[in-house]
Amino acid sequence: MSLIDLSKQVALGIDIGGTNTKFGIVNHRGEVLDKGNLRTDAYDKVEDFIDALYENVYPLMEKHGTEKHFDGIGVGAPNANYYKGTIELAPNLPWKGVIPFAELMTAKFNLPCTVTNDANAAALGEMLFGAARGMKDFIMITLGTGVGSGIIANGNLIYGHDGFAGELGHTIVKPGGRKHWSTGSEGSLEAYASATGITITAKKMRAEFPESMLNQYPEDEINSKTVYECAMKDDPIAKEVFRYTGQKLGEALANFVMFSSPEAILLFGGVIKAGDFILKPAKLHMERNLLPIFRNKVKLVFSELNEADAAILGASALVWEK
DSSP: OOOOOGGGEEEEEEEEOSSEEEEEEEETTSOEEEEEEEESTTOSSHHHHHHHHHHHHHHHHHHHHTTOEEEEEEEEOTTEETTTTEEEOOTTSSSOSEEOHHHHHHHHHSSOEEEEOHHHHHHHHHHHHSTTTTOSSEEEEEESSSEEEEEEETTEEOOOSSSOOOOGGGSBSSTTOSBOTTTOOBSBTHHHHSHHHHHHHHHHHHHHOTTSGGGGSOGGGOSHHHHHHHHHTTOHHHHHHHHHHHHHHHHHHHHHHHHHOOSEEEEESGGGGGTHHHHHHHHHHHHHTSOGGGTTOOEEEEOOSOHHHHHHHHHHHHHHHO
């Protein structure tokens, strides 16, 4: 019986976003050996997209294939169904309906392919390569343009009966509250704690307080980055934007903690660059809303994955998670 040389085992990790797709070749230590990207929105047909992906990826696979063995392909994508290998009704992708994506990829690349949503992939990447190594119970929250999540319980990713479990960003944190720009729901976490939600809060608050530094910016330049810049200059309204955002996040996190009793909640994405402006109120309001039995047990931790490579690492983790 021959021993497997793990140093030669690699996976292809692919992260599909509405605008761009990132891909990379990853080894067992979480090192990205090579990577690239292409436009997602340039291809109206998924078959054309996969052909273009192959043309971009194959030279990298040839480059590393002489000395490496490819175990498979992992794909993180919006509305991806882990059980069926499909991408279903994704509103921000150019391909409509139910796409048998894993099947199409396997036919093209001649490698097994596994898909899941991007936040689930991030959770797996964190468990294999990041701050959650050794943890069996944690929740990953991605705070970017939207709010995504992946739930790990007893060492397993929670997919639910249909493959779509873990949409914590769409849970309601303020019934009858802010209307979501895409789903139409009222008061979801994503409407408040995402970068988009922060922008909405900032525009509302600056209109109420003309003295805020935020009013020095034109309307189309108000975003989480400019709010952070003003908060760093000690603008009280910018700081209040983050405090309010942290409060809404913390109230939601309390519910999540009482649902699965995780060891930690990992935060990832551009919004966490606000640091303690968001983290302190989030921690305060999480603890304040927990039952005593849950208090002071759950760590709030920032991701350790390199933001530029995290999506690729997360997708590649799908290959070895089984």
